[in-house]
Amino acid sequence: MGILYGVSVGPGDPELLTLKALRIIRECDVIAAPDNNTALSIVERVCDIGEKTLLKPAFPMTRDRELLKNSHIAAADELCRYLDNGENIAFICLGDISVYSTFSYISVLVSARGHSVEMIPGVTSFCAAAAELKQPLALGSEPLLIIPSGSREFDLLLSVEGTKVIMKSGGAIPELKEKLRGKTVYAVENCGFENQKLYYSADELENCGYFTTVIVPPDSRRE
Amino acid sequence: MGILYGVSVGPGDPELLTLKALRIIRECDVIAAPDNNTALSIVERVCDIGEKTLLKPAFPMTRDRELLKNSHIAAADELCRYLDNGENIAFICLGDISVYSTFSYISVLVSARGHSVEMIPGVTSFCAAAAELKQPLALGSEPLLIIPSGSREFDLLLSVEGTKVIMKSGGAIPELKEKLRGKTVYAVENCGFENQKLYYSADELENCGYFTTVIVPPDSRRE
Numbered sequence: 266m267g268i269l270y271g272v273s274v275g276p277g278d279p280e281l282l283t284l285k286a287l288r289i290i291r292e293c294d295v296i297a298a299p300d301n302n303t304a305l306s307i308v309e310r311v312c313d314i315g316e317k318t319l320l321k322p323a324f325p326m327t328r329d330r331e332l333l334k335n336s337h338i339a340a341a342d343e344l345c346r347y348l349d350n351g352e353n354i355a356f357i358c359l360g361d362i363s364v365y366s367t368f369s370y371i372s373v374l375v376s377a378r379g380h381s382v383e384m385i386p387g388v389t390s391f392c393a394a395a396a397e398l399k400q401p402l403a404l405g406s407e408p409l410l411i412i413p414s415g416s417r418e419f420d421l422l423l424s425v426e427g428t429k430v431i432m433k434s435g436g437a438i439p440e441l442k443e444k445l446r447g448k449t450v451y452a453v454e455n456c457g458f459e460n461q462k463l464y465y466s467a468d469e470l471e472n473c474g475y476f477t478t479v480i481v482p483p484d485s486r487r488e
Numbered sequence: 489m490g491i492l493y494g495v496s497v498g499p500g501d502p503e504l505l506t507l508k509a510l511r512i513i514r515e516c517d518v519i520a521a522p523d524n525n526t527a528l529s530i531v532e533r534v535c536d537i538g539e540k541t542l543l544k545p546a547f548p549m550t551r552d553r554e555l556l557k558n559s560h561i562a563a564a565d566e567l568c569r570y571l572d573n574g575e576n577i578a579f580i581c582l583g584d585i586s587v588y589s590t591f592s593y594i595s596v597l598v599s600a601r602g603h604s605v606e607m608i609p610g611v612t613s614f615c616a617a618a619a620e621l622k623q624p625l626a627l628g629s630e631p632l633l634i635i636p637s638g639s640r641e642f643d644l645l646l647s648v649e650g651t652k653v654i655m656k657s658g659g660a661i662p663e664l665k666e667k668l669r670g671k672t673v674y675a676v677e678n679c680g681f682e683n684q685k686l687y688y689s690a691d692e693l694e695n696c697g698y699f700t701t702v703i704v705p706p707d708s709r710r711e
Contacts (some may be wrong), residue, residue: 273615275506283509283611284534285503311507364632366496367622376622384619386611387504392496392584396607399599401592402584406638406656408645409587413627418649422631425648426641433629477561 267348269375270326271362273387277303277457279310281388287311293355295347299324299340299367304357320344320354324367337367341374348380361389365413365432391430394453394478398463402428407483414441428482435475441449442470451480459477490501490518492598494585495578496610500526502533502678504611510534512608515672516578518570522547522563522590527580543577547590560590566598584612588636588655600677614653617676617701621686625651630706637664651705658698663694673701 270289275281290296297320298305308314322340325332345383347354360367361371362384372382391411403409408427412419414437421442423429434441445467452464454477464470470479493512498504511518513535517602520543521528531537545563548555570577581589585607597606614634618625627630631650635642637660646652646667657664668690675687677700687693 271619275611278508278512280508281609283498283504283506283508285501287507288503290649326514361611363615363618363623363625365626365628366624369627372622382622384500384622385506386615386619388609388611389615390607391610394493395586396609399595399605399607401589402586403588403634403636404592405588406636406640408636408639408641409634411626411632411634413626413631416631416649417629421648422650425644426639427645427701441708475659 266380267350267352267354268381268383269344269348270353270355271368271372271382271384272357272365273385274307274357274359274363275388275457276360276390276393277307277455278393279307281393281457282307282311283385283387286385288316290355293353294318295352295354297318297322297354297356298346302424304359308357313443318347321349329374337370337374340371342379344371344375344377345380348375359390363385364389364411368386369410390456390478391432391480394456397453397456397461398451398480400451400480400482402430402480402484420444426483426485428480431479431481434473434477434479438470438473438477441479442467445470445479445481448484450483453478455484489603490573490575490577490594491604491606492567492571493576493578494589494591494595494605496509496585496606496608497527497530497579497580498611498680499583499613499616500528500530500678501616504680505530505534506608506610506615507606509610513537513578513580516576517541517561518543518575518577520545520567520577520579522581527582531580541570541575543570560593560597563594564601567594567598568601568603571598582613584610587612587634613666613679613701614655614703617679617703620676620684621674621703623654623674623705625703627709643667649706649708651703654702654704655700657696657700661693661696661700664702665690668693668704671707672705676701
């Protein structure tokens with residue numbers, strides 16, 4: 266039986282693939298590429314996938330749990346047909362595979378059917394954003410908080426000590442701009458892509474698009 | 489003048505270097521390798537550094553701010569001599585360069601003297617630990633909290649919603665075991681090295697060594 270590899274392809278720059286990710290992708294005959302072709306376009310720049318079977322599982326942009334669950338089951342069904350056939354699959358995903366990836370839902374289903382699953386870690390968007398900004402994410406005993414803008418305890422998390430990285434900030438930018446007024450704020454839009462832009466204050470945030478990572482260093486660092 | 493590159497070499501497995509990290513290390517004539525040779529031993533397994541100049545800045549294991557600051561200044565002095573000479577330097581570090589790295593202190597000093605600094609992001613130990621455990625770090629709108637065991641608001645951070653990753657847990661293991669009793673707990677000791685070990689409960693934590701990453705998924709995931 267084949268192995269399902271969850272392969273992190275990093276945040277955008279194809280050179281940020283790991284040696285292991287590239288090797289696994291090269292060795293697999295089947296590539297599964299969800300999320301709108303972005304991961305695929307990264308891979309295509311460092312690896313010829315012309316001879317490989319390409320699967321494109323569809324995951325609807327919805328909060329309807331039933332619809333989502335059905336899309337995960339349909340994807341697992343399709344992957345398992347190839348695994349049963351002895352083919353290895355590289356399921357590629359943006360950033361790191363353990364951070365907000367659809368793969369987590371699929372791998373549970375595929376494992377439950379007795380198949381082997383492996384995860385290849387990668388560079389997260391927030392590590393890449395910090396590197397572009399040339400800013401540390403965490404120093405000494407500072408906590409590092411990764412907070413999607415839809416988190417239930419968002420305001421509490423914003424108030425504790427540590428560096429805050431705000432993910433999926435797209436629609437929440439106007440509100441965020443108010444909440445972060447007076448603080449040191451950095452942001453990277455479209456990190457690692459040709460249209461990447463860097464921002465250095467909360468006031469500039471209103472110009473940011475959906476794929477923006479916001480970094481708020483601890484107040485204590487200004488002392 | 490030369491460029492100082494802060495190069496992340498990932499958590500331990502040499503295959504988790506990025507293509508970019510490997511290229512930069514190959515292109516630099518000078519390698520600076522602090523932190524006890526671990527980063528260097530990773531690099532040596534994928535790249536021949538025999539012809540390169542090797543610098544080993546020393547950073548004392550102390551909380552004495554003055555001593556630490558002096559060691560940073562001494563390191564910056566040494567690096568700047570090579571940069572002034574037009575040589576590029578790869579300052580290699582374990583995991584990701586923006587997460588708890590000594591490089592952050594050095595780069596500020598080197599930048600202030602007018603030199604160019606670049607950061608190459610890499611795979612963090614916690615992403616690698618999650619991959620080894622085959623566990624997601626964050627799903628949906630769950631926050632992800634990276635908490636060094638010495639954080640001032642440690643107990644508060646442990647109590648908020650989200651996945652907690654506890655770093656530098658070495659000496660704090662007995663206390664941690666008590667605090668995490670009854671929770672789902674995973675841990676990876678010496679992630680990516682030959683003596684790597686995986687743990688699946690708080691009770692097992694007492695056997696863990698210093699280089700252990702503890703992962704506590706959100707209670708809500710058990711519902």
